Amino acid sequence: MDTALDLIQVIVGIATVVGLFFAAWQVLHLIKESRDRDRCEIDGVSVTWETLESPATSDRGGRARWRYEFTITNPGRMPIDNVQCTVAFPVAVQRIRYNGDAEPPSRSITLFQPVIVGGGQRTWTRTLELDFDERSTLADVSASVSFRDITLNAQTNDWPRKIR
Incomplete structure (x- = not known):
């Protein structure tokens, strides 16, 4: 037993x-x-851009205006904060404000949002002016989005993504 x-x-x-x-x-x-x-x-925190309006011809000075929509998306469950996006252009562009005022020429624009909730997004519409003859360079636009995650760690994502 x-x-x-x-x-x-x-x-x-x-x-x-x-x-x-x-x-x-x-x-x-x-x-x-x-x-x-x-x-x-x-x-997965990303920035996307879409051309809303693209001119067929230039004005008398050889310039033209494009209208873009930029969207930052937070696919996560938790909010992100201190969100800053820098969109880089291969040529100088001028932002045209809603009242018609033009900002000084620059090769980048910056977008800021204090907080984007989990699963949320923020969209901006911008009118940009540049020399019409340089329009082919718009295919080389890039952007980086920097933010703090829920643990307050700084993060930066580049789009399009670069091979590491």
Whole structure:
């Protein structure tokens, strides 16, 4: 009888150890999945741009105006703050304000938003003027979006993404 009881205790002990290892493996797997999901949410903060209006010809001075829509998207569950986007152009552009005033020529524009909630986005519409003959360079626009994540760590994502 003692031999059978000892054998049962050994089997139960082995099963307990196997169960503990399996549970630990599951916990480690869940932690890794959570970290991967958090990293994807941070890496997924993106800026997109779309041309809303594109001129067919220039004005008398050889200039023309394009209208763009820029959107920053936070795909994560948590808000991000101190969001700043810098859109870089290969040539100097002038922002034309709604009242018609023109800002000085620059190769970049900056967009700012204090907070973007989880799953949210912020959109800006901008009118930009440049030399019509330089319009082909607009294919090389790039942008970077900088922000603080929920743990207050500074993050920056570049679009289009660069090969690392």
